[in-house]
Amino acid sequence: MKNPITPIAVVGPTATGKSDLGLDLAERFEGEIVNIDAMQLYRGMDVGTAKLAPAERRGIPHHQLDVLDVTETATVAAYQAAASADVNAIMARERTPIIVGGSMMYVQALLDNWEFPATDPGVRARWEKLLAEQGAGAVHEALRAADPAAAATILPTDGRRMVRALEVVELTGRPFAASAPTIGTPRWNTTIIGVDRETAALDARIEQRTALMxxxxxxxxxxxxxxxxxxxxxxxxxxxxYAQVLSYLDDEYDLDHARERTLIGTRRYVRRQRSWFRRDPRVHWMDGAHPDLVETTISLLDNARADRATERTAQ
Structure with a gap:
């Protein structure tokens, strides 16, 4: 009996080599790529997101790229609905969804079928007004008073996420973390591959990538x-x-400083990604620098599929 199709997710920090591995796996397993990088959803945001150009995609269909204008707001809930439909359609075509990217909440929303608390435009607008008028520091203070645990885990510069946390706390009367899904069997029995590299080597790659951008x-x-x-x-x-270049164009600082702030911001983001994904026991970690990365990953996936087949037989 033919094994049922199950998706493969390739996640982890920025600049570890996820895109290349995703392409290799798509070629091996007759797959199609589903992007799970929030900023690659935007049309025209190509250089700064390291988006693969069409000529670099090896003829493999890609989904959830270039689906938003830069004036539109990317939301986890909207992505979840659209990407879920893509995954189901790919499997219906008897092809393998290869989910590739590192946007943390987007990964959890898709693979754990996160059910999001309702939103209230009035409540949201009030907190957004505080952010606009008094800055992220004031919003962080409000969050620390309302939900200390959320304030400790959300970056104090991440105004949009703090606003969402305050909205959820106000609407539900519960801590922001209470709305998160329980970690269990990934949706669609997805096998999750994590790609990482030694910190010093990854920092060097980030520096090189920033310069090239x-x-x-x-x-x-x-x-x-x-x-x-x-x-x-x-x-x-x-x-x-993009934020750093906008500041440069507004004469807030020079181009060298914009490059430096971009590098620092990327390194900080990588640390957050690593911390987030390392907490998930379902992730099978791979060294992005290993010379046999592709074959080792394929071997792991083949073993996982064999294990699932054995479990089905036993049932």
Whole structure:
């Protein structure tokens, strides 16, 4: 009997080599890629997100790329619905969904079928007004008073997420963490592969990637996106690299400082990603620098599928 199709997720910190591994796995398992990087959802945000150009995709279909204008707000709930439909459609075509990216809450929302608390525009607007008028520090103080645990885990500079946490606490009367899903069997029995590298080596890759982005035209890309409404966007303009270039264009600091702030922001984000994904016991970790990364990963996936087949037979 043919094994049922189950998705493969390739997750982990930025710059570890997830995209290349995802392509290799898609070729091996007759797959299609489902992007799970929030900023790659945006049309025109290519250089600063390290989005694979169409010519680099090896003819493999990619989903959840270039689906939003920079003026639109990316939300976990909207992504969850759209990506779930993509995964189901790929499996219906008897192909393997290869879910690739490192946006932490997006991964959990998709693979754990996170049910999100309701939203209230009035409540949200009130906290967003506080953020706009008094800054992230004031919002962080409010969150620390309302939900100390959430304030300790959310970056004090992540205004949008703090606003959402305050909204959930106010609407539900419960801590923000109470709305998170319970970690169990991943949706669709997805096998989760984590890709990481030794810290010093990864830092070097991040430095090289940042330099290449600026050399490849990140500033010019941002200038073009301004004409398409980047400044009016809620999420796109805050992306690492784009926010720093906007500050440079506004004469808040020079280009060298913009590069440095982008590098520092990326390194901090990588630390958060690593901490988040390492807490998940379902992740099978791989060294992105291993010369036999692809074959080792394929062997693990083959063994996982054999184990599932044995379990089905035993039942």
């Amino acid at each position: 600026f050399e490849a035209g990140l500033v010019e890309e941002v200038r073009g996106l301004i004409e398409h409404g980047l400044r009016a966007g809620v999420t796109a303009r805050r992306a690492i690299g």
